[in-house]
Amino acid sequence: MYTNSVEIFIYDLNKDSHCWCKDEFLQILTDDEVILHSSIVVHGSEYSYGENGIEQHKPKLRPQYVTDLDFEEAVSRIKLVGKTHLTKIEVELLVEKLKNDANWLACKFNPVEHNCHHFSDLFIKLLCGVGAVLPAEIYNFNKNLLEHRESWIYEFCVNN
Structure with missing residues (x-):
């Protein structure tokens, strides 16, 4: 049976000075912790989930969430x-189904609790x-984000 490779692109968003989510993450993480974004590549398309919902574009083009880096600078791995075994058409139908699923609408995106990594998984x-x-x-x-977020919320509640 015909099979196609499925790859994950891991982006290091610390390198991007204009990353839309960097400020949110830096409220939770320290400046020296890596901020990662992931996307999945199959059949010549790259799929990811973010503040605009599920998105598709050609691999190795600068995605809109990476603002001031080229592909080689942004992708760390x-x-x-x-x-x-899914064909390109079957993958596209699956993505359309996910785009219409209430769990993957743009309004459900949360950088910590429902993010690109949850979609990739x-x-x-x-x-x-x-x-x-x-x-x-x-x-x-993701585990680090959740642990830091809990301590950040606790500190905020105690000090305010």
Whole structure:
């Protein structure tokens, strides 16, 4: 059966001085912690989730969330996460279904609790099977965000 590679592009948003979410993350993280964005590439298209909902564009073009870097500067890592048996048309139909799912509308995006990494995790499982996993650095980044957010909220409540 015909299979197609599924890759994850991991962006280092610390390198982008105009990143729209940097200020939000820096309220939670320290200046020296890496801010990551992930997207999934399959059948010649790159898919991601952000403040505008699920987006699609050609890989290696500067996505709109990376404002002052070119692709080579912004992407810190590209990793093969699996193979899919879905055709390009089947993937496009799957993406349209996700775009219409209430969970993946733009208004549901939250940089900490419902972000690009949550989308990437679901998408690779739909494409490659439930055993597909994101690189550990993505899971660790999200875990770190949640841990820091809890302590940030606690500090805010105690001091105000």
